[in-house]
Amino acid sequence: MSHGTSLDAGAGARHRARPEQCLLIDDTAVNCAAARRRGWTAVGHLDTARTITDLARVAR
Secondary structure, three states, X not given: OOOOOOOOOOHHHHOOOOHHHOEEEEOXXXXXXXXXXXXXXXXXXXXXXXXXXXXXXXXX
């Protein structure tokens, strides 16, 4: 997803995934917020170590 664009509404539907099954990892707060509004889990990427930690928390 490029910066400044809206979240692709069809991304989950194309794969027959419910919103709660979708995960976005992105370094842009706007994109993470858009994903959360759609019911997705979103992880804001700041650096690799923190993203790995955040993903481990999400996986629980």
